[in-house]
Amino acid sequence: xxxxxxxxVWLASLAALLLVTTAVAQAPPPRGNAGVVKADxxxxxxxxxxWPATARPGEGQPFQLCVVGTDPFGPxxxxxxxxxxxxxxxxxxxxxxDAAEAGTCHVAFVHGTTVEDTTRLLGAFADRPVLTVxxxxxxxxxxxxxxxxxxxxxxxxxxxxxxxxxxxxxxxLLALAMGVRQRRS
Amino acid sequence: xxxxxQVPLSWSSAPLAILATVALLLLAGIGVILQSEAxxxxxxxxxxxxxxxxxxxxxxxxxxxxxxxxxxxAVDVLRVNREIRTIGVYDRSGARIAGYxxxxxxxxxxxxxxxxxxxxxxxxxxxxxxGGERIGAVYLAADAEPLSRRLSRNLxxxxxxxxxxxxxxxxxxxxxxxxxANRELLERADALAEANTELRVQIGERxxxxxxxxxAQKLQALGQLTGGIAHDFNNLLTVIQGSADxxxxxxxxxxxxxxxxxAIVQSADRAAALTGQLLAFARRQPLQPEVIDVNxxxxxxxxxxxxxxxxxxAVRTELAVLPCAVEADRAQLESALLxxxxxxxxxxxxxxxxxxxxxATDNMVGVxxxxxxxxxxxxxxxxxxxxxxxxxxxxxxxxxGLSQVYGFATQSGGDVRIVSAPGAGTTVxxxxxxxxxQAVRPNxxxxxxxxxxxxxxxxxxxxxDEVGEFAAILLGELGHDVTRVRSGRKALETAAxxxxxxxxxxxxxxxxxxxxxxEALREAHPELPVILTTGFSDxxxxxxxxxxxxxxxxxxxxxxxxxxxxALTKETP
Numbered sequence: 001x002x003x004x005x006x007x008x009v010w011l012a013s014l015a016a017l018l019l020v021t022t023a024v025a026q027a028p029p030p031r032g033n034a035g036v037v038k039a040d041x042x043x044x045x046x047x048x049x050x051w052p053a054t055a056r057p058g059e060g061q062p063f064q065l066c067v068v069g070t071d072p073f074g075p076x077x078x079x080x081x082x083x084x085x086x087x088x089x090x091x092x093x094x095x096x097x098d099a100a101e102a103g104t105c106h107v108a109f110v111h112g113t114t115v116e117d118t119t120r121l122l123g124a125f126a127d128r129p130v131l132t133v134x135x136x137x138x139x140x141x142x143x144x145x146x147x148x149x150x151x152x153x154x155x156x157x158x159x160x161x162x163x164x165x166x167x168x169x170x171x172x173l174l175a176l177a178m179g180v181r182q183r184r185s
Numbered sequence: 186x187x188x189x190x191q192v193p194l195s196w197s198s199a200p201l202a203i204l205a206t207v208a209l210l211l212l213a214g215i216g217v218i219l220q221s222e223a224x225x226x227x228x229x230x231x232x233x234x235x236x237x238x239x240x241x242x243x244x245x246x247x248x249x250x251x252x253x254x255x256x257x258x259a260v261d262v263l264r265v266n267r268e269i270r271t272i273g274v275y276d277r278s279g280a281r282i283a284g285y286x287x288x289x290x291x292x293x294x295x296x297x298x299x300x301x302x303x304x305x306x307x308x309x310x311x312x313x314x315x316g317g318e319r320i321g322a323v324y325l326a327a328d329a330e331p332l333s334r335r336l337s338r339n340l341x342x343x344x345x346x347x348x349x350x351x352x353x354x355x356x357x358x359x360x361x362x363x364x365x366a367n368r369e370l371l372e373r374a375d376a377l378a379e380a381n382t383e384l385r386v387q388i389g390e391r392x393x394x395x396x397x398x399x400x401a402q403k404l405q406a407l408g409q410l411t412g413g414i415a416h417d418f419n420n421l422l423t424v425i426q427g428s429a430d431x432x433x434x435x436x437x438x439x440x441x442x443x444x445x446x447x448a449i450v451q452s453a454d455r456a457a458a459l460t461g462q463l464l465a466f467a468r469r470q471p472l473q474p475e476v477i478d479v480n481x482x483x484x485x486x487x488x489x490x491x492x493x494x495x496x497x498x499a500v501r502t503e504l505a506v507l508p509c510a511v512e513a514d515r516a517q518l519e520s521a522l523l524x525x526x527x528x529x530x531x532x533x534x535x536x537x538x539x540x541x542x543x544x545a546t547d548n549m550v551g552v553x554x555x556x557x558x559x560x561x562x563x564x565x566x567x568x569x570x571x572x573x574x575x576x577x578x579x580x581x582x583x584x585x586g587l588s589q590v591y592g593f594a595t596q597s598g599g600d601v602r603i604v605s606a607p608g609a610g611t612t613v614x615x616x617x618x619x620x621x622x623q624a625v626r627p628n629x630x631x632x633x634x635x636x637x638x639x640x641x642x643x644x645x646x647x648x649x650d651e652v653g654e655f656a657a658i659l660l661g662e663l664g665h666d667v668t669r670v671r672s673g674r675k676a677l678e679t680a681a682x683x684x685x686x687x688x689x690x691x692x693x694x695x696x697x698x699x700x701x702x703x704e705a706l707r708e709a710h711p712e713l714p715v716i717l718t719t720g721f722s723d724x725x726x727x728x729x730x731x732x733x734x735x736x737x738x739x740x741x742x743x744x745x746x747x748x749x750x751x752a753l754t755k756e757t758p
Contacts, residue, residue, distance in 0.1 A: 044249055047315065085316050152254075172246035176255045 037153040038146050039073040043081040043091045048173035052166040055129035062092035066105035068121050069112045071095050099124030107131045129165045154178040203357040207350050214346030218339045229307045237311040237325040244274050248313050248321040256283035273324040296322050305329045413573035417459055424452040457739050462585040465592040472514040476620050479550050480504045483541055490526055497536030504543045511550050512620035517593045524586035525554040525613045532558030548619045555612040561605040639753040640664040641686030646676045648694045663746050673697025687752045692719035714752040
């Protein structure tokens with residue numbers, strides 16, 4: 001059978017469209033979208049974490065959420081933090097290029113440019129009651145580590161590490177985790 | 186009969202009370218069930234709300250992080266609860282992000298829009314908050330408890346109520362049965378009372394009838410008695426009247442005159458014997474008891490019996506040695522034996538043997554007279570003692586023989602036994618009580634004292650004019666000087682005003698009786714002898730003459746003469 005050329009062109013375009021659509025539908029969500037989700041998640045964590053009494057912010061004092069290293073979120077994080085209120089305390093965002101000034105942080109999103117950089121930065125919080133959050137495949141893991149599975153943004157929790165720093169992570173949060181490294185009871 | 190006490194009021198209104206109790210029990214049961222249902226419903230609502238609260242708490246983080254899968258996981262945990270029909274988890278905008286529905290039910294797609302829900306479901310919707318901020322909601326609908334579970338939960342109450350109702354019903358039935366029984370008892374008591382009354386009436390009527398019968402029998406017996414007496418007396422009176430009429434005729438030959446007079450005397454004698462027997466039967470004859478040796482008396486009578494009974498009858502005596510004498514009226518005893526002997530003779534028209542035996546038993550002396558005659562059948566035997574009952578041809582017997590025997594025996598404290606059978610002869614036994622006294626020989630010459638011929642002034646007391654006149658003539662004939670008065674009182678007056686040698690007084694008189702007069706005279710004139718005379722007197726029959734001589738009417742000239750002679754002799758020794 002022989003088709004006329006316009007018809008052939010139409011069919012080819014249709015097939016191409018179908019292919020493209022299918023490819024788009026099966027691809028992971030755009031990187032920007034995942035970043036927004038992570039930016040939304042990050043200020044929520046303090047609600048589900050219990051700090052030792054000495055490390056908790058004072059009455060009316062904000063939770064310090066520090067972005068250590070490079071900032072992948074931009075203003076989205078500020079927006080998300082603005083709408084959060086944990087036990088009457090706001091969540092304040094501090095962006096620190098280095099861990100040197102991270103002494104007052106309660107939550108630290110550690111994001112180095114390389115694996116080595118991130119490892120170095122994490123090491124600064126090694127024995128402090130700070131909830132460390134990390135991101136990226138192949139990157140070293142903090143107490144909470146963002147991950148994406150089948151296009152869905154989730155996180156892994158290292159409860160053992162949190163417990164070692166005197167932090168208690170709420171079971172509700174643990175329930176949402178895609179994987180948990182259990183603390184030794 | 187009086188009815189038993191009325192049934193109490195509460196008793197009759199009891200069925201109503203039972204119905205009311207049953208109704209109350211049912212109402213109470215229903216009330217308890219409803220109350221339990223309501224409280225269960227409330228509990229279930231509370232439970233549902235608590236479940237929703239728990240779910241809300243567990244999906245807070247999921248909603249916070251927009252994690253539909255985690256929310257679904259939390260929802261799925263509740264699947265194990267079979268009572269929960271639908272669950273929905275909604276985000277801030279009201280859109281459902283997780284849910285679950287069982288048996289084809291679905292949770293509302295959006296909470297902010299109306300959604301039809303079956304009334305049987307208990308639903309709760311709880312907001313999910315995060316730090317006071319509403320970040321979503323949870324909806325939960327639970328099935329009401331299955332009917333079977335509800336039934337089983339209320340079964341205990343239902344059973345209790347049913348049992349209580351049963352108990353009350355049983356009580357009611359028992360009470361109703363009791364009432365019925367009570368009513369029946371009352372009815373029976375009434376019937377019994379009626380029957381009793383009826384019976385009493387019948388008994389009364391029967392008694393009346395018996396009284397009437399007895400009265401009739403009495404009248405019949407009286408008629409028989411009067412008839413018999415009238416018949417016998419008429420015969421005797423015919424002879425007396427005829428003879429007297431003949432005597433009145435002038436120019437009657439002396440020999441005929443004497444025969445007529447003799448006929449009158451004999452008839453009067455028989456009439457006297459007749460009344461004597463009547464009185465003997467009535468046990469009203471004045472007895473003159475004396476101590477008698479029965480064997481001697483019988484021996485003395487054998488000649489008389491031989492002559493009376495005739496040649497064809499042999500008289501035999503079998504006399505036992507008697508330990509005692511008897512106390513009785515000699516003449517009456519002789520008369521009784523003679524009466525029995527005459528009956529025996531009449532029972533042996535072709536001859537036979539008459540045996541007289543004596544025997545002593547139990548302080549009694551028995552004299553048996555047996556014959557070898559025809560004997561008596563049962564009916565004759567029963568009526569043998571009855572006065573004027575006789576089997577002999579008219580004119581041959583008075584029917585008073587055995588009556589006299591019976592009257593005499595009982596009056597003397599004894600009895601009569603008659604043993605007889607047709608063809609086996611008859612034995613009549615006369616029983617008389619023993620006496621402690623010594624028997625005396627009869628002198629038997631009383632009538633011969635007429636010869637002494639003593640005379641004196643005699644006060645004659647007699648209320649009957651004929652008898653009085655007759656007695657005055659007799660006494661005058663005997664040579665006495667007679668003053669006659671008609672009452673005891675008059676006699677006392679007369680005796681006080683003039684001297685008398687003796688008083689001859691009747692016993693039965695109006696006002697003062699002869700006995701009373703005798704007592705009064707003993708006070709005033711203790712030496713004055715009193716002779717009493719009577720035809721019949723209750724007092725004399727009891728033997729209370731006080732030792733005074735007694736002449737029985739009708740009396741003969743000789744008797745009167747002898748009595749007066751003795752009295753006058755005593756008075757003037």
